[in-house]
Amino acid sequence: xxxxxxxxxxxxxxxxxxxxxxxxxxxxxxxxxxxxxxxxxxxxxxxxxxxxxxxxxxxxxxxxxxxxxxxxxxxxxxxxxxxxxxxxxxxxxxxxxxxxxxxxxxxxxxxxxxxxxxxxxxxxxxxxxxxxxxxxxxxxxxxxxxxxxxxxxxxxxxxxxxxxxxxxxxxxxxxxxxxxxxxxxxxxxxxxxxxxxxxxxxxxxxxxxxxxxxxxxxxxxxxxxxxxxxxxxxxxxxxxxxxxxxxxxxxxxxxxxxxxxxxxxxxxxxxxxxxxxxxxxxxxxxxxxxxxxxxxxxxxxxxxxxxxxxxxxxxxxxxxxxxxxxxxxxxxxxxxxxxxxxxx
Numbered sequence: 001x002x003x004x005x006x007x008x009x010x011x012x013x014x015x016x017x018x019x020x021x022x023x024x025x026x027x028x029x030x031x032x033x034x035x036x037x038x039x040x041x042x043x044x045x046x047x048x049x050x051x052x053x054x055x056x057x058x059x060x061x062x063x064x065x066x067x068x069x070x071x072x073x074x075x076x077x078x079x080x081x082x083x084x085x086x087x088x089x090x091x092x093x094x095x096x097x098x099x100x101x102x103x104x105x106x107x108x109x110x111x112x113x114x115x116x117x118x119x120x121x122x123x124x125x126x127x128x129x130x131x132x133x134x135x136x137x138x139x140x141x142x143x144x145x146x147x148x149x150x151x152x153x154x155x156x157x158x159x160x161x162x163x164x165x166x167x168x169x170x171x172x173x174x175x176x177x178x179x180x181x182x183x184x185x186x187x188x189x190x191x192x193x194x195x196x197x198x199x200x201x202x203x204x205x206x207x208x209x210x211x212x213x214x215x216x217x218x219x220x221x222x223x224x225x226x227x228x229x230x231x232x233x234x235x236x237x238x239x240x241x242x243x244x245x246x247x248x249x250x251x252x253x254x255x256x257x258x259x260x261x262x263x264x265x266x267x268x269x270x271x272x273x274x275x276x277x278x279x280x281x282x283x284x285x286x287x288x289x290x291x292x293x294x295x296x297x298x299x300x301x302x303x304x305x306x307x308x309x310x311x312x313x314x315x316x317x318x319x320x321x322x323x324x325x326x327x328x329x330x331x332x333x334x335x336x337x338x339x340x341x342x343x344x
Contacts, residue, residue, distance in 0.1 A: 001025060001094055005057045008038065009075045011090065012083045014059070018073030024056050027091060033058070033072070040084035059083050096137055096155065103140070115152065133170065145181075151208070163220060169208035175236070176214045180204050184219040184226075184242025184260060198222060200242060206232075213238060213254065229266070247284065265301070275308075289313060 006020035028037035030046055033055025040059040041050055050058060050070050058072045059080045077083040096119075103122040108114065112130040121140035126132065130144050133152035144150065144162045151170035156162070160174050163181025174180065186198035202221025206228050212218065213236035220226055221243045231249040234240070239257040246252075247266030256270055259278030264270070268282060271290035276282065280294070283301040288294060293308030306316035 001091070005038075005073050005075065008057070008087065012059070012075065012077050012086060014075040014077040014083065015062070016073060016075055018057075020073075022056050022073055027088065028055060030055065030058060038075075038087070039072075040080045042079075042081035042084070059087075097135075099137060121158070127164075148181075157214075163204070165203040166220075167203065167205045167225075169206055169210065169230070171208055172206055172210045172212075174212045175216075178212045178214060178216045178218075180206070180212065180218045181220045182217060184222055186222055186242065186260075202226065202243070204228075210234075216240075219244075219260075235272070241278065253290070287313075 002023050002025040004020065005016055005022045005024065008024065009016045024036055024038040026037045028034065028039050030039040030041055030049040030053050033039045033053040035054055035056055037055045038057045038059070039053065039055045041047060041064070050066065051068055053072060055072050057075055059075045059077055061080050062076045062078060099119040100117065102108070102118070102120040106120055106122055106124045108120065108126045109128045109130065111128045112126045112132065114132040115134035115136065117135035118132065119137045121138060121142065123140050124138050124142045126144045127146045129147045131149045133150055133154065135153045136150055137155040139156060139158040141158050142156045142160045146164040148162050148164060148166040150168045151172065153170055154168060154172045156174045157176040159177040161179045166181045181204045183200040186200060187195035188198055190196055200220055200222050202224045204218050204220050204226045207230040209231045210228050211233045213234055215236055216234050216238040218226060218228070218240045219242045224243060226240065226243055227245045229246060229248040232246050233251045235252060235254040237254050238252055241258060241260040243261040244258050246264045247268065249266060250264055250268040250270070252270040253272040255272050256274040258264065258276045261279045262276050263281040264276070265282055265284035265286065267285045269287045271288055271292065273291045274288050274294065276294045277296070280297040282294065283298055285302040286298055287304045288310065289304070289306040292306055292310045294305060295309040298305060304313040305311065306313045
């Protein structure tokens with residue numbers, strides 16, 4: 001793939017400062033840039049690399065003002081980080097679109113329907129009454145079970161398992177070995193100490209632009225649906241239990257577990273290794289710091305939570321500061337006790 005700097009600038013709605021006719025054919029970090037590569041500068045911590053990089057072109061903010069001479073051609077944009085992300089997305093599409101057709105051996109039920117522009121990798125299995133949209137990429141060893149629906153422009157990487165009746169919207173990405181629609185963890189304790197399995201009869205709904213990380217699991221509902229709304233991004237190794245609902249554009253980092261029937265609002269940010277209790281509601285725009293345990297519903301939108309049990313971050317930090325002072329405080333108390341005893 002080779003483009004002129006001018007072509008890339010047009011793609012990004014940017015302005016060229018330098019030679020528009022130069023050609024680039026690869027992406028690179030600014031510190032690793034070589035001739036023919038394009039990079040970006042968004043964090044000024046890396047500004048010094050601009051003056052030494054061998055990259056042909058660098059994407060920068062329109063407000064950026066160099067402090068000394070540089071050799072690359074600059075592409076001036078509103079937001080360099082977002083612009084480079086757009087470039088990465090276009091490059092990814094270019095690579096993905098090279099894969100087309102149905103590899104063998106694979107199994108596709110005669111009652112399944114598949115849109116144009118498909119790629120079905122070897123050893124994939126698509127069951128009865130499934131509906132697969134246009135430009136869907138299904139990599140090898142993917143299983144899509146009965147009556148599941150996958151929208152347009154989705155990508156399912158190797159080893160993904162989609163259980164029956166799952167609904168996946170448009171532009172979704174599910175990474176390797178993720179499982180969507182497995183049984184929720186439902187067992188009824190019996191008088192003799194055993195557990196009776198509660199049938200999990202619901203499904204999972206992923207709306208448009210949802211991304212699921214590798215080895216994550218989204219359980220189907222007992223009754224009704226487990227729902228991830230539009231734009232939700234789930235990292236690797238995340239467990240989302242039955243009947244959970246996650247609001248639009250919420251992001252969840254790795255090793256987080258969300259217990260059954262929890263409701264998480266829109267535009268929340270959940271850090272890594274967080275635990276969220278079942279049957280509670282987390283308001284919109286909540287931020288949960290890594291390794292926190294949310295045991296009860298936060299009282300208002302936009303709170304920043306830390307610790308276990310999770311409390312407002314400012315209170316948590318004050319508590320941690322006091323805890324660090326406990327050894328010195330104890331020492332002072334002992335000294336005061338000894339003085340009191342000596343004065344008796």
